[in-house]
Amino acid sequence: xxxxxxxxxxxxxxxxxxxxxxxxxxxxxxxxxxxxxxxxxxxxxxxxxxxxxxxxxxxxxxxxxxxxxxxxxxxxxxxxxxxxxxxxxxxxxxxxx
Amino acid sequence: xxxxxxxxxxxxxxxxxxxxxxxxxxxxxxxxxxxxxxxxxxxxxxxxxxxxxxxxxxxxxxxxxxxxxxxxxxxxxxxxxxxxxxxxxxxxxxxxxxxxxxxxxxxxxxxxxxxxxxxxxxxxx
Numbered sequence: 464x465x466x467x468x469x470x471x472x473x474x475x476x477x478x479x480x481x482x483x484x485x486x487x488x489x490x491x492x493x494x495x496x497x498x499x500x501x502x503x504x505x506x507x508x509x510x511x512x513x514x515x516x517x518x519x520x521x522x523x524x525x526x527x528x529x530x531x532x533x534x535x536x537x538x539x540x541x542x543x544x545x546x547x548x549x550x551x552x553x554x555x556x557x558x559x560x
Numbered sequence: 561x562x563x564x565x566x567x568x569x570x571x572x573x574x575x576x577x578x579x580x581x582x583x584x585x586x587x588x589x590x591x592x593x594x595x596x597x598x599x600x601x602x603x604x605x606x607x608x609x610x611x612x613x614x615x616x617x618x619x620x621x622x623x624x625x626x627x628x629x630x631x632x633x634x635x636x637x638x639x640x641x642x643x644x645x646x647x648x649x650x651x652x653x654x655x656x657x658x659x660x661x662x663x664x665x666x667x668x669x670x671x672x673x674x675x676x677x678x679x680x681x682x683x684x685x
Binding site for chain 2 (some may be wrong): 486489490492493496497498501502505527551552553
């Protein structure tokens, strides 16, 4: 049973990585086009959440780090990513829109 | 003086807005502002002399038709950039049959910004 849930976990992480990279890339491209600071900050935030999900999965699966530790690492990245995304909505909106 | 883009602004007086709209230089300035620009760039693009441009920019920001923001650069030089801040200007008659002005601003609340950001990202697909 453990192996079955592992398969689901790896599949979910892979999907997260694929979609996360797409959204981060699009956001970054939108920033390059508009020059909007808010957009750049948003792309960093989405990138952090993506990186955290993948990093935690790799730490647990490849480096053998305990699940509690890898989950904590992921949570910290997620929190930081959403913090940055929220900031992008409230920071000054100049040089963009 | 830089406006806080998220904060609500007071409605400008009718006279200020009418003065700005009645001014040919102001209209030239608005027409060249496809993207945020510095006073120098605006002056160059619109052909309005720089000293006049500064005065007109003040009138336009007082009317809340433009907003002014500071771009912080890595070399420590800060330059104000101006951008269009309205969609439409409505002059209406109030209950006492006096003219009142209402300026519909571009998206400025966080949820509107989120919508704007996301629609900009969608353009990349």
